[in-house]
Amino acid sequence: xxxxxxxxxxxxxxxxxxxxxxxxxxxxxxxxxxxxxxxxxxxxxxxxxxxxxxxxxxxxxxxxxxxxxxxxxxxxxxxxxxxxxxxxxxxxxxxxxxxxxxxxxxxxxxxxxxxxxxxxxxxxxxxxxxxxxxxxxxxxxxxxxxxxxxxxxxxxxxxxxxxxxxxxxxxxxxxxxxxxxxxxxxxxxxxxxxxxxxxxxxxxxxxxxxxxxxxxxxxxxxxxxxxxxxxxxxxxxxxxxxxx
Amino acid sequence: xxxxxxxxxxxxxxxxxxxxxxxxxxxxxxxxxxxxxxxxxxxxxxxxxxxxxxxxxxxxxxxxxxxxxxxxxxxxxxxxxxxxxxxxxxxxxxxxxxxxxxxxxxxxxxxxxxxxxxxxxxxxxxxxxxxxxxxxxxxxxxxxxxxxxxxxxxxxxxxxxxxxxxxxxxxxxxxxxxxxxxxxxxxxxxxxxxxxxxxxxxxxxxxxxxxxxxxxxxxxxxxxxxxxxxxxxxxxxxxxxxxx
Numbered sequence: 001x002x003x004x005x006x007x008x009x010x011x012x013x014x015x016x017x018x019x020x021x022x023x024x025x026x027x028x029x030x031x032x033x034x035x036x037x038x039x040x041x042x043x044x045x046x047x048x049x050x051x052x053x054x055x056x057x058x059x060x061x062x063x064x065x066x067x068x069x070x071x072x073x074x075x076x077x078x079x080x081x082x083x084x085x086x087x088x089x090x091x092x093x094x095x096x097x098x099x100x101x102x103x104x105x106x107x108x109x110x111x112x113x114x115x116x117x118x119x120x121x122x123x124x125x126x127x128x129x130x131x132x133x134x135x136x137x138x139x140x141x142x143x144x145x146x147x148x149x150x151x152x153x154x155x156x157x158x159x160x161x162x163x164x165x166x167x168x169x170x171x172x173x174x175x176x177x178x179x180x181x182x183x184x185x186x187x188x189x190x191x192x193x194x195x196x197x198x199x200x201x202x203x204x205x206x207x208x209x210x211x212x213x214x215x216x217x218x219x220x221x222x223x224x225x226x227x228x229x230x231x232x233x234x235x236x237x238x239x240x241x242x243x244x
Numbered sequence: 245x246x247x248x249x250x251x252x253x254x255x256x257x258x259x260x261x262x263x264x265x266x267x268x269x270x271x272x273x274x275x276x277x278x279x280x281x282x283x284x285x286x287x288x289x290x291x292x293x294x295x296x297x298x299x300x301x302x303x304x305x306x307x308x309x310x311x312x313x314x315x316x317x318x319x320x321x322x323x324x325x326x327x328x329x330x331x332x333x334x335x336x337x338x339x340x341x342x343x344x345x346x347x348x349x350x351x352x353x354x355x356x357x358x359x360x361x362x363x364x365x366x367x368x369x370x371x372x373x374x375x376x377x378x379x380x381x382x383x384x385x386x387x388x389x390x391x392x393x394x395x396x397x398x399x400x401x402x403x404x405x406x407x408x409x410x411x412x413x414x415x416x417x418x419x420x421x422x423x424x425x426x427x428x429x430x431x432x433x434x435x436x437x438x439x440x441x442x443x444x445x446x447x448x449x450x451x452x453x454x455x456x457x458x459x460x461x462x463x464x465x466x467x468x469x470x471x472x473x474x475x476x477x478x479x480x481x482x483x484x485x486x487x488x
């Protein structure tokens with residue numbers, strides 16, 4: 001029995017970020033009953049080798065574990081897959097090539113949702129791996145938007161320790177460190193911020209950071225895109241999705 | 245590639261209750277890094293026909309959809325399965341019989357965690373279906389504990405509308421209604437409350453209800469039991485779980 005519209009979620013990176021994404025997906029869905037919500041199957045296996053360690057040159061390659069997750073989601077009948085982890089998109093091409101179900105790219109969805117006029121300055125809060133992969137910078141440049149990235153010093157002293165604090169559930173400590181990165185980008189002229197590491201939004205929320213008001217959260221953008229697709233399918237002519 | 249210790253979660257009933265359970269599982273795990281967390285695969289498909297409607301005599305049978313979820317979790321390699329929905333345990337025997345992986349029973353775990361001396365009075369907040377199935381009453385009686393259940397009038401006017409308010413994400417409205425059920429049981433002498441419907445804890449949390457202090461949340465008990473098992477496996481002699 002195949003579940004129509006089933007979304008596969010390749011999660012676990014980290015596990016709290018996955019829960020945060022699933023919570024957004026439920027909270028943002030206009031629903032009057034359980035059955036109105038987007039059906040998901042979630043591979044929430046955090047035993048993937050550390051992505052940042054591997055890309056920094058030490059530790060095991062996470063790709064085999066990521067491919068195993070993609071295979072499990074396909075086998076479960078996912079008709080599209082999302083990965084609520086920006087860094088994991090470093091392996092996007094290999095994962096997409098191995099997946100029968102299309103994998104939505106988090107940076108495509110986020111930059112589509114940004115809707116800024118050319119010339120605007122956008123600050124990017126992300127892991128070194130996401131910054132190095134250039135997935136956001138390329139898409140922003142293609143739309144004539146300026147992209148500001150944190151100085152390496154700030155990444156080392158504030159971003160990375162903030163991110164690992166969230167991973168051990170020290171949200172307020174992580175929030176205070178990650179707000180320093182946001183301050184730094186705003187001081188350099190960023191009008192909007194992309195919180196392009198899924199650890200950042202729950203940490204800034206935990207300290208009720210004023211930066212949230214001018215930020216975009218890629219997990220939020222991903223959730224909204226999935227909900228829009230689900231509602232179109234559900235109300236369409238597909239007999240599997242009878243209109244209510 | 246089989247994931248050692250993989251827990252299958254039969255979710256979607258409702259989707260917010262599943263997220264609440266997954267959040268507890270992450271938040272209660274002593275962890276310094278992603279890889280310390282319990283690996284899960286989550287079948288979070290809320291298109292299961294309404295359990296309460298079916299048991300009240302109208303609507304489709306949810307069992308085929310529940311069996312499909314159990315089959316998907318087994319196929320994904322789950323080595324044990326939990327169902328963070330009390331009402332769904334009405335179908336426990338049929339699901340357990342169809343599952344290669346053992347399914348932990350939520351009422352066994354909860355009553356084990358309650359640790360009360362015989363003679364104590366326990367109030368039960370649950371759907372009519374859970375009350376009618378007797379899964380908690382039987383286990384409490386076996387330990388010499390008195391069980392108080394809400395009057396049918398209170399279930400109709402406060403419990404059921406409170407539960408459906410949560411399902412449409414009206415948490416404060418649901419919390420106010422469900423607190424009336426707790427008031428009613430406490431007034432009749434209940435010393436502890438079992439919040440035996442997964443919609444109840446997030447609703448009482450949303451209104452910061454003082455009833456939470458003398459309540460047990462079966463989803464919390466389930467999360468703690470899974471974490472204890474995982475930590476034993478991870479630190480044990482199983483070569484798949486090398487000690488850190």
